[in-house]
Every structure is written in C-alpha cells, then in structure tokens.
Amino acid sequence: MAGGTQTTTDYIQHHLQNWVYGRHPDGTWGFAHSSQEAAEMGFWAIHVDSMAWSIGLGLVFCWLFRKAASKATAGVPGGFQNAIEYIVEFVGGTVKDSFHGHSKLVGPLALTVFVWVFLMNLMDLIPVDLIPYAAQKFGQYALGMDPHHVYFKIVPTTDVNIPAGMALGVFALMIFYGFKVKGPGYVKDFILHPFNHWAFIPVNLFMEVVGLLAKPFSLALRLFGNMFAGEMIFILIATMYSAGLILGIFGGFLQLGWAIFHILIITLQAFIFMVLTIVYLSMSHEDH
Amino acid sequence: MELVIIAAAIMLSSAAIGAALGMGLLGGKLIEGTARQPELAPMLQGKMFLLAGLIDAIPIIGVGISMYLIFVVAPGVGA
Numbered sequence: 015m016a017g018g019t020q021t022t023t024d025y026i027q028h029h030l031q032n033w034v035y036g037r038h039p040d041g042t043w044g045f046a047h048s049s050q051e052a053a054e055m056g057f058w059a060i061h062v063d064s065m066a067w068s069i070g071l072g073l074v075f076c077w078l079f080r081k082a083a084s085k086a087t088a089g090v091p092g093g094f095q096n097a098i099e100y101i102v103e104f105v106g107g108t109v110k111d112s113f114h115g116h117s118k119l120v121g122p123l124a125l126t127v128f129v130w131v132f133l134m135n136l137m138d139l140i141p142v143d144l145i146p147y148a149a150q151k152f153g154q155y156a157l158g159m160d161p162h163h164v165y166f167k168i169v170p171t172t173d174v175n176i177p178a179g180m181a182l183g184v185f186a187l188m189i190f191y192g193f194k195v196k197g198p199g200y201v202k203d204f205i206l207h208p209f210n211h212w213a214f215i216p217v218n219l220f221m222e223v224v225g226l227l228a229k230p231f232s233l234a235l236r237l238f239g240n241m242f243a244g245e246m247i248f249i250l251i252a253t254m255y256s257a258g259l260i261l262g263i264f265g266g267f268l269q270l271g272w273a274i275f276h277i278l279i280i281t282l283q284a285f286i287f288m289v290l291t292i293v294y295l296s297m298s299h300e301d302h
Numbered sequence: 303m304e305l306v307i308i309a310a311a312i313m314l315s316s317a318a319i320g321a322a323l324g325m326g327l328l329g330g331k332l333i334e335g336t337a338r339q340p341e342l343a344p345m346l347q348g349k350m351f352l353l354a355g356l357i358d359a360i361p362i363i364g365v366g367i368s369m370y371l372i373f374v375v376a377p378g379v380g381a
Contacts, residue, residue: 232359239362246369286355 022253029142029249031165032173033063047163061173068170071133075126101129105288113292115195115299120292123187127180128288131237134176135280137169138244139273142252171241174234181234184291188229192298200298233290240283244276306376310368317364324357 027049034052035045036059045062046052052059082098091099105125113120146166153164170176192200204222205215251272254265332350336343 232363235363235366236355236359239366240358242369243362243365282351282355286352289352 032061064170064173113296132284134170172245177237178234181230185230310371313368317361321361
C-alpha cells in the first residue's frame with residue numbers, strides 16, 4: 015500500500031476488499047493481509063465481515079420480530095407494533111396474491127427474505143468510511159495490526175457470495191418442492207414441456223434447463239449488481255471529499271441525493287427478491 | 303489490452319439504451335393506465351416498481367460484468 019498519499023485507486027480497492035480468513039498457499043490458516051493474498055487463498059477462504067454482518071442482521075431480524083410478537087397486545091398497539099404488523103400484513107398480502115399453492119413455508123420465508131435483505135441493504139446508507147475507519151483504528155490500537163491491512167466491508171449484499179448463497183438456497187427449495195409436489199413427474203416438465211413429443215426431448219431439455227439456471231443466476235446478480243453499483247457510487251463520491259473544499263461540499267450534496275434515491279433501490283431490491291422467491295416457489299407448487 | 307475498455311463501454315451503453323427504452327415505455331403505460339382508471343393507481347404503481355426492478359436486472363448485470371472486465375481483466379489499463 016502506498017505509504018504517504020493514498021491514491022484514489024488504492025482507496026477504492028481498499029474499500030472493495032473483504033476481511034478474508036483462509037488457507038494460505040503454504041498451508042497455514044490465517045487472515046489475508048492484502049487482496050493478492052486473499053486471491054491466492056482461492057476456494058479455502060471465508061469473508062468474515064460479510065458473514066458476521068449477515069448473520070448478525072439475521073439475528074437482529076429474529077430478535078426484533080420476536081420482541082414484537084411477545085409483547086403484542088390486542089389493545090392499543092404502540093408504534094413499534096404497528097410497524098411490524100404493517101410489514102407482516104404487506105408481505106402476507108403479496109404472498110396471497112402471487113403464491114397459488116398451499117405451503118406453510120412460503121409465508122415465513124417471504125417475510126424473512128424481505129426483512130433480512132432489506133436490513134443488509136440498509137447498511138449501504140451508512141457513510142462509506144464510518145465503520146471501516148473505526149475498524150481500522152480498533153485494529154491498529156487494540157490488535158496492533160497495520161492499519162492499511164484492516165479490511166472491513168459492512169454491506170454483505172455487495173459481496174457476491176451472500177446473494178449467490180441466498181439464490182442457491184431458493185434454487186434448492188425450488189427443486190425440492192418441485193419433486194415433493196409433483197413427484198417424479200417434475201422431470202416431465204423439463205423433457206416434454208414446450209414440445210410434447212418424445213423426439214423433441216433434447217431440444218426441450220436444453221431450453222428448460224437454461225431457463226431453470228437463469229433464475230438463480232439473475233436473482234443473485236440482480237441484487238448484487240444493484241448494491242455493488244450503489245456502493246461503488248458512494249465510494250466514488252467519498253473520493254471527492256479529498257479534492258478541495260468546493261468539490262467536497264458538492265460531494266456532500268451528491269451523497270445526500272444518492273442516499274435518498276438509494277432508499278428506494280434498497281426496498282425495491284428486497285421486495286423484488288421476495289416476490290421472485292414466491293413466484294419461483296409457486297411455479298414449482300403448481301400441479302396441472 | 304485496451305480493447306477491453308472499449309468492450310466494457312459497448313456493453314454498458316447498449317444495456318443502458320435497452321433499459322432506458324424499457325423504463326420509458328413502462329412509465330408511459332403506467333400514466334396511461336392511471337389516467338384511464340385512476341382508482342387502480344396504487345396497484346399499477348406496485349406492479350410498475352416490480353417491473354422496473356426486473357428491467358433493471360439486465361443492465362445491472364451488464365454493469366457488474368463490465369466492472370469485472372475493467373478492474374480484474376485489465377487492472378493496469380483500468381486503474
């Protein structure tokens with residue numbers, strides 16, 4: 015890392031690097047001190063910050079909703095209970111009108127996906143340098159690490175592994191419920207679907223499998239792409255603060271404007287991830 | 303190696319054109335539908351936001367892949 019002045023590319027690359035724990039090429043396990051080291055770890059590496067933030071926010075979601083549920087009163091509900099009720103009713107309504115089967119899993123799953131993805135995306139609104147800088151100071155003074163090697167990304171959904179993991183989870187549920195509801199007949203959907211004749215099986219299979227794989231792929235990359243682009247723009251705006259007073263103030267307004275617009279993107283991406291999860295599960299529940 | 307940047311630029315611009323057209327049509331149809339039946343406005347708006355997100359998917363994946371091209375395939379040229 016450049017010692018004295020930090021060039022903008024170093025700044026950007028520093029902010030895009032996760033806190034990775036994994037197996038070094040020489041077999042020892044440890045934290046990666048630079049992006050090259052993290053890249054060399056290859057498969058045997060785990061993004062500790064993304065995992066910590068996503069699991070932590072999942073727990074926040076469970077705790078929040080459990081607190082609301084345990085203190086639910088039939089009398090005059092407080093503001094907190096109103097908010098939770100609104101979310102549950104909103105998600106319930108969406109599930110009712112786009113899920114055409116009966117399953118005990120889809121309702122809670124939709125609520126979890128919606129609120130969890132929303133909470134993870136919400137971290138994007140926190141100013142880019144706030145928590146990573148605090149982590150840098152904590153790493154430097156408490157743990158005596160070199161500040162330039164303290165990497166800390168607080169938005170889990172800007173790490174491609176988290177949306178990909180969730181999309182794979184939805185994909186597994188799709189296949190599981192497809193077989194559970196339709197039994198072995200589920201395979202017929204792929205072999206005989208567009209052209210109902212045995213001679214067309216290879217053509218059908220090719221088209222249906224491509225369609226099937228496109229679902230989790232687009233589901234994951236849509237969430238990742240939106241959040242990564244949003245984070246990248248926040249980082250680029252943050253680099254304006256080091257370019258003199260006028261540009262700094264202009265950067266401040268830009269960040270405010272982009273953050274307000276980003277509130278829409280955050281909720282919209284969480285909503286779309288939920289709706290598509292419901293639609294995909296409802297497609298695998300349909301029984302002709 | 304510089305061609306990578308041109309490739310990323312073409313990818314971004316064509317995806318953006320497509321998405322812009324899609325969004326424009328979607329917005330126009332929303333206003334048309336709302337004008338025709340104002341009481342359906344909330345439902346139409348809900349559907350519009352859902353479709354706007356879906357239309358957004360392709361260009362954003364294009365943005366993701368072109369950023370990958372710029373920052374990973376040609377780091378020297380891109381930085």
